[in-house]
Amino acid sequence: MSDQSDPAKPGAEFERDVKVEKPGIVGARWWHKSLMDEDGKVQRRSVLAGFAVAGGVVATMSAMGFGLYKLMAGESTALVPKKALDMQRQFGWDFGARGVPLVFNGVAEGPFQRSELRMLGQIMTPAPGANTKYQVGTLIESLYQQPTTTLPDPQDGQPAPDSAPFKPLADVLMPVITPEMKKAYAAGEALARLTGWRPGLAVLVDLPGPEAVAFAAGAASSFEPVLLLDNWPHPHGVVPSHMTLGALAYYQPRFLSTRERVVSAPLFVLDRARLSPYSEDTNKFDNRYYARMPKLDMLAKDGVRALFYVVATPAALPEPADLHAILSAKQTGAEPAVDVRALALSEFAPDPSVASDDKVYYGGTARTDAAFWDKYPFGSKPATTPGTPPASVAAAKDYQFVSRPAIASTLPSLGTVAVVATASGLILAAALDRRGSMNRFAGGWSG
Amino acid sequence: MIHNIFALEVCLRLEPKSALREQLRDLVMRHPAATTPGKQWELLRRVAGLLIENEQLFEKGCWDFFDDDARAQKDYDMWSKGMITEEGARKVPSGMPAGEPRYMTFTIALLLKGGTPCARQMSVLCNVREPDLWKRETFVTILRGLSKVSYAAVKSDVLYLIPGDPDWGLTEADLKLPKFEYLREIA
Numbered sequence: 001m002s003d004q005s006d007p008a009k010p011g012a013e014f015e016r017d018v019k020v021e022k023p024g025i026v027g028a029r030w031w032h033k034s035l036m037d038e039d040g041k042v043q044r045r046s047v048l049a050g051f052a053v054a055g056g057v058v059a060t061m062s063a064m065g066f067g068l069y070k071l072m073a074g075e076s077t078a079l080v081p082k083k084a085l086d087m088q089r090q091f092g093w094d095f096g097a098r099g100v101p102l103v104f105n106g107v108a109e110g111p112f113q114r115s116e117l118r119m120l121g122q123i124m125t126p127a128p129g130a131n132t133k134y135q136v137g138t139l140i141e142s143l144y145q146q147p148t149t150t151l152p153d154p155q156d157g158q159p160a161p162d163s164a165p166f167k168p169l170a171d172v173l174m175p176v177i178t179p180e181m182k183k184a185y186a187a188g189e190a191l192a193r194l195t196g197w198r199p200g201l202a203v204l205v206d207l208p209g210p211e212a213v214a215f216a217a218g219a220a221s222s223f224e225p226v227l228l229l230d231n232w233p234h235p236h237g238v239v240p241s242h243m244t245l246g247a248l249a250y251y252q253p254r255f256l257s258t259r260e261r262v263v264s265a266p267l268f269v270l271d272r273a274r275l276s277p278y279s280e281d282t283n284k285f286d287n288r289y290y291a292r293m294p295k296l297d298m299l300a301k302d303g304v305r306a307l308f309y310v311v312a313t314p315a316a317l318p319e320p321a322d323l324h325a326i327l328s329a330k331q332t333g334a335e336p337a338v339d340v341r342a343l344a345l346s347e348f349a350p351d352p353s354v355a356s357d358d359k360v361y362y363g364g365t366a367r368t369d370a371a372f373w374d375k376y377p378f379g380s381k382p383a384t385t386p387g388t389p390p391a392s393v394a395a396a397k398d399y400q401f402v403s404r405p406a407i408a409s410t411l412p413s414l415g416t417v418a419v420v421a422t423a424s425g426l427i428l429a430a431a432l433d434r435r436g437s438m439n440r441f442a443g444g445w446s447g
Numbered sequence: 448m449i450h451n452i453f454a455l456e457v458c459l460r461l462e463p464k465s466a467l468r469e470q471l472r473d474l475v476m477r478h479p480a481a482t483t484p485g486k487q488w489e490l491l492r493r494v495a496g497l498l499i500e501n502e503q504l505f506e507k508g509c510w511d512f513f514d515d516d517a518r519a520q521k522d523y524d525m526w527s528k529g530m531i532t533e534e535g536a537r538k539v540p541s542g543m544p545a546g547e548p549r550y551m552t553f554t555i556a557l558l559l560k561g562g563t564p565c566a567r568q569m570s571v572l573c574n575v576r577e578p579d580l581w582k583r584e585t586f587v588t589i590l591r592g593l594s595k596v597s598y599a600a601v602k603s604d605v606l607y608l609i610p611g612d613p614d615w616g617l618t619e620a621d622l623k624l625p626k627f628e629y630l631r632e633i634a
Contacts, residue, residue: 014487014598016480018527020607023615024536026472027554027607029527030487035560035602038448118614121539128620141538 023144079431081416084287085138087430088232091162092147093169096285096417096430098162100235102242106178106210108250117143117170120248123256124227130302131226131266134294139229139241140248143170151429161429169233169245176246181214186360187348188218191308194362194372195222195265200305202266202338204293204327206319207312207345209244209271215310215345216269217251220258223267228292231274231415234285238278241287244271266304268293272312275320275414288414290322300335306378307338313346314396318404328401339378344396449561450602451512452519453569454526454554457498457586458507458630461549461616467501468551468613475606484598491555491598494606495590498553502587506550507622507630510589512573514561523603526556530607534626540614541621549616551609552630557596558603565600568592581631 014030087095094100121140126132146168153160184207195201203223205212216225233242248255274289299307309327311317319327331337349364361369375397418431461468471494478490513519529535535552543549559566572592579585610616621627 014482014484014604016478016482018531018605019476019480020530020533021476021611022533022536023540023610023612024538025530025533025607025609026476026611027530027605028475028478029530029603029605030482031603032484032598032601035448035600118540119542122542125539132620137538 020148022146022148078421079418080421081413082419082421082427084234084285084415084417085232087417087419087427088142088234088287089145090148091151091427091430092166093142093145093232094162094166094235096162097235098166099164102172102233102235104174104176104243104246106176106181107246108175108177112175112249114170114173116252117173117249119256120252123252123259124225124248126224126226126266127259127261127264129264131224131264134226134228134266134268136228136230136292138231139227139233139245142232142245143173144168145232151427169242173242173249174246175250175252176210176243177250178210180208181210181247181250183348183360184211184214184345185218186358187345188215188220190218190348190360190362190369191215191310191343192219192222194369197222197263199263199265200303201308202268202299202304202306203308203310204268204270204323205310206270206272206291206316206323207310208273209239209241210247211312211345212269212271213244213247213251216267217254219267220255221261222263222265224261224264225255226266226268228268228270230289230292231287234287236283236285237287238276238284239271239273239287239289241271241273266299266302272316272320275322286413286415286417290414291320293323293326295326296329296331296338296340297333297335300331300333300338304338305336306376307340308343308376309340309401310343310345311396313344314342314394314399316344317342317396317399319401324404328403330403340401341376341378342396342399342401343376347396448602449514449516450519450523451514451516451559451561451566451569452522452526452556453510453512453559453573454522454556455510455586455589456508456552456554456630457505457633458550458552458617458622458627459498459501459504460506461543461551461610461613462504463543463613465501465504467497467504468608468610470497471553471608472611475608484601487601487604488596488598490606491596491604492594494553494555495593499587499590502583505583505586505633507627508581508586508633509629509631510573510586512569514566514570516561519558519561523556523558523605526554527605529554530605535617536609536611537615537617537621540612541616541618542614543616548619550618550622551616553609554605554607555593556605557601560600560602563597563600565595565597568595581634583633586633 014032016028016030018029020027121137124137124140126135147166151161205215207215229244231239231241233245270291276288278284278286278288327340348360348362351361351365354366362372363369419427420429420431421427474490474493513522541549559569572589575585
C-alpha cells in the first residue's frame, strides 16, 4: 500500500499540464502542486512557460494552463517568429485561418473514396530497404492530425481566434488532375520505358508539386517514389501543397498497384514551389522549406551511379540554392561518383508521325527517343566546355553541375510565421493579419 | 529539492483480440486533470496490474532508477518529451494485416523527491543483479513494487501509450529504427 510516512500534505493535489491524444500516441503528465511549491527553483509558472517555448508546444492548456494565462493577462505582448510547422502541429493545419477554404484547381471527376486516404501514408512509404531512410513524408502526416490545443479567449469578449470547428485535412482534401499533370505523367512513363530496370539509376524530380507527383506516378513501374515533401498545406500557404496532396490522392491507386517492384531505384519527389518568393508584408503563411535531398556520397553507398535531375524546362536551370551544394558537390567517398545530368519535361513530346496513342518520346520522335542513351552517356562529361556554366542551355542534357559563386542558401526566416505571444511565451494568436491581431490583443493585455 | 527518477517502458505484442491497449488507454485518458495523490496512486497500481496480467506479451523493455539530481531532471524531461514530441509514435497508420505482428509500448516515468522513504524503497527495488536486468520476472517484480510508491513523494508522473488507435501499432521495422535502440529484448 501507499507509504504515507512520506511528506504528505493534506489536500495536496496533482494537476495535469499535458495531455496528448493522437492516433499514434496517448498520454498525460501530472504535477504535484505542493512539491512544486516546496521547490523554489521550479515554479509552476516557469515550468509551464518553459514547456510552451521549448517543448515542441504540444501541451494542452489544462485548467492549470488556463490559470497561467490569466496570470499573464497583464503582461506585454509581442510579435514572435515561430516555425510554421510547429504552429500547425499544435493549433491545426489551418492555424490562423480556420474556416477559410482551400482552393483546388482541376478537381478530378469520378469516384473517390475518402476513407482510402487512411492508407495513403502506408502506400507512399518506401518498402523496407535503402530508400526508407530518405523519405520525408511530412505532407502526408498532415491528413489526420488534430490540434493539440486551442488559442485562449481574448479579453475583449470576442470569440477566440480559430474557434470555428476544426476539420481534419483529410475531410476537405480533393483529388486533382490537371493538363500539366497529365503531361508530367506521360513523361514519367517515357522515362520508365527508356530506363527499364537498368541498375544504378536514381531520379530527382523538381517540378511544381502536382506535376512532380504525376511524374513519379508515371515512372512508378521502374522507380520507387521517395517523398521529400516537408511542409503542411495552409489556406494562405505560400506553397500550395494541398494541390500536391490532391495529386497524391488522385494517383493513390496507381502507386498502390506498382508497389511490387523488381527493383527499387529511388525517385525523389520535390516540390519546386518550396522556395517560392514571399514577402513578409503579405498575409501569406510561410510554409516554405528546404529540400532534404540526400548527399551523393550516400546515394553512391546505395549503389546509385547516375542521377537524373528532372526540371520543367532548361530555363528552370540552374538548380535552386538548396540543391546546388548537393548536386555539384565533389564526391570523395570510396564508391564511384554519382554522375548527375539534367533532364527537362519539355523535351518529351508526342511523335506527330505516330497518331496511335498518348505516348510521348524523348526529343519528340521515335528516332530521337531511341537515341536517348546516346544523349545521356553516363560516365562521360557533357558536351559543353567545362568551367563557368552558361547562363542558359538549349538542352538540359548539356547543363553542368559545377560549383558556382556562393549563393545564400539559407534564410533564417524561411518557414516561420509571426505569432502574438506574451513575454513568457504563451501564444495568443497567429499574426497573419498583423495589425488586426496585434491591436486586438495588445489593447486588452498590455500594461 | 533533490530529485530521483524511476522510469519503465515495456513493449508488448499488440494482440487484435486483447483489450489491454484499450484498457490502458481508458485508464490514462479518463483520469481527471485535477486529482489527489491517492487517485494518482490508484492509477499507477491499476496500470501496473494490467501490465503484469499480460506479462506473456512482453517483448522488449527498459527501466531506470537514478538518484542523481541532474540526471533525474534531465531524464524526466527526456521521457516527457518522448510523449510531447510524439517521438516514438508512427506518423501514419500501419493497419493490422493478418500475419504481420504489431506492437505497443507503455511508458511510466516518476520524478521523485530524493531522500524520502519512497525514493529509498524504489532504490532498493531497482537494485537488480546484472544478469537479471532484462528478465521478464524482473520487470514483473518492479511493476509489483510500484504499489509501494507514495505519491506524497512523487513530484510529477507521466504515463503514455503507443499507439492511441489500434490501426497505428508499431511494426517490426519501426522497432528496428535507431530511436528504439534503448529497448532490449526481454528474456
